[in-house]
Amino acid sequence: MSTDQSTEIKRTVFIISDGTGITAETLAHSLLSQFEGVAYRQIRIPFVDSVEKAQDCVERIGEAATKDGIAPIVMSTLVNAEIAALLRQTNALVLDFFAAFIAPLEAALGVKSTHTIGRTHSSVNSSAYTARIDAINFTMAHDDGISSAELDKADVILVGVSRSGKTPTSLYLALQFGLRAANYPLIPEDFERGKLPDDLRKHHHKLFGLTISAERLSSIRQERRPDSHYASVDNCRWEIDQAQKMMRREGVRWLDSTTKSIEEIAATLMQTVMIDRRAY
């Protein structure tokens, strides 16, 4: 998603939803990442749940069209037909992420959709939501090896050297998928001991390792402790080598996070470790 000022085309993209707009924004980013050399500014307008608010959107779309000298693009998730119709009256390209799919789903499922506004992110009292909040709390309490209590309740335990991506991945697994993801840093003391701590070995089937290239790790650590032994490429290479030897010896599955985003690490990990959990 480029917001580079120098490229040729500059468009305003409105993300409009009667809920948070997060679903619309997610698909919008995916679609726009398929286009190169397109510069745009994004305007997200959530909670458009009345005709009045929709009319305000119509005005803002008109203003953007005038300012840009070209029709804006509107990407929306709107369940109310009247609100959706108002937006279609603008001269913007309107991509309605709901309208296209609700009708075929109604036909296939044999039931009418409820057309209820704000359903996606509103089930605060559901057991799935409660489990997700519990997972976030668990993950925070088990970040960076803080605690090895209740590791039997963990869905996954990430291991790897400091700054190999364990914390962001753990948090993402908890927030996006409601998984209880502990993480434990492999440190020189572990390498000297020559084996994983007993607390972890007990949960062997839950362990998943992250490794990373020495150069990338060094550059990440430089930000934290510039010119330290900790951040030197030589030390990084040594730690990574030791960690990989240990994971190989202990039969821990792992992946290289060097060129992977936290979403890619999370999806790969779930495919590997959670294979039985996907069909819930």
Added chain:
Amino acid sequence: MSTDQSTEIKRTVFIISDGTGITAETLAHSLLSQFEGVAYRQIRIPFVDSVEKAQDCVERIGEAATKDGIAPIVMSTLVNAEIAALLRQTNALVLDFFAAFIAPLEAALGVKSTHTIGRTHSSVNSSAYTARIDAINFTMAHDDGISSAELDKADVILVGVSRSGKTPTSLYLALQFGLRAANYPLIPEDFERGKLPDDLRKHHHKLFGLTISAERLSSIRQERRPDSHYASVDNCRWEIDQAQKMMRREGVRWLDSTTKSIEEIAATLMQTVMIDRRAY
């Protein structure tokens, strides 16, 4: 999204993507939340980036159709036309979240899409991705009032009584939006002092409060410390009352998190505090 066994219709929903499948899953959940009384099992198959893997999907779709006695539903984000075509040959209802929108976008933008696999979550080296990881690290270092260093770099500082939803919201803001979200718990010492700590007052324009009903707070705290003074409804009511008085006195904007999901809190907060940041 219901997986209740007792409801009448039971369908298998495949989420198939050449990337992580997270975009497809997000829209799938939004769409399915519009249908009540539909029970299904979800099978997410990420990284389907070859004809071979697509053929494996076709097989699994066929098996599910046989097992369920009814055609599965496939929701996909696939940029490769050959892979997408293979899935359309099954007897499943295939909702292709890319195909419907790429052509109109190409026409509107005047450029062809790159049809590059895995673009959505792959820009590990982009400045936006680095900023997001920095935001996650910042947020972790500023959880629960741990540190008031570098609060000048925060995008937002959440305040509220213990267990009012600050930590999950802060993490979500960092992970989803790349915002540096600090959070600070309002505790009895603050109420006795009668004002916010000076470290926070300096950043008044960044403050955002969360409040919650006494009953809900009490039930959340009960989980943590059963039958404690901390968790009693009376104490919760007193703390919330004190916190609201303080926020009112100090002119801090706030919202009630009682019935709101972290997505809804985050979207509302960004609309309120970050109003100038949305158009980036």
